[in-house]
Amino acid sequence: MKSSIYALALIGMIAASCTNENKSKVASDTTEIIARDTTFTASTPKTSSSDCYEYIKNRDTASLKINIEGEELTGNLNYNLFEKDRNSGTIAGEMKGDTIIAEYTFDSEGMRSIREVVFVKRVDGNIYEGYGEVMEKGGKMVFKDRSTLKFSPAMVFTKTNCD
Known part of the structure; x- marks a missing residue:
């Protein structure tokens, strides 16, 4: 058992x-x-936003509207600088951290041109346009070396309401 x-x-x-x-x-x-x-x-959820900025100093004005979805950026950029030709066009590029790197396709004096633009969004909420030495490459004006760009307060875009 x-x-x-x-x-x-x-x-x-x-x-x-x-x-x-x-x-x-x-x-x-x-x-x-x-x-x-x-x-x-x-x-990963994509974040999207639309913001408008303007630059006004004496008789110079500029406006920037950006639409951001994830890292992709599109928008409109217009310059109306005193005693210079008016530029009006679109930007398309990407947002990397606080930096915008884009191509600006614009019309001026009846001609269409493309140039690289770089902006930095600083802690104060303003967007600073970068400038530096440029060269022509593939029919576009591009910065020779982005690491040497200066973001002087000469062209500071402040946030405004989108109309």
Whole structure:
């Protein structure tokens, strides 16, 4: 009788260990499938915003409207500088941290031109336009070396309401 009890106990332990092993394997397979599926469906939410800025000094004015979605940036940029030709056009580029790097496609004197623009948004909420040495590359004016750009307070865009 004792051997029957031992035999039944041994069969019970074997059955229990097989069941636990299967449950554990099913659980790990399910976790792996869920993890694999979420890597394809989960996405980083893109932030989007639209802001307007203006520059006014004496008889010079400029306006900047930017639309940001994630790191992509589009908008309008217009310059009306005293005794200079008016420039009006669009910008398209990207926002990297506090820096805007974009191409400015504009019309001036009946001609369409493209030049690189770089702006920095500072803690004060204003946007400072960068300037530096430029060169022509592929029919566009680009900065020779962005690391040497100066962001002098000469052209500071302050936030304003979008009309």
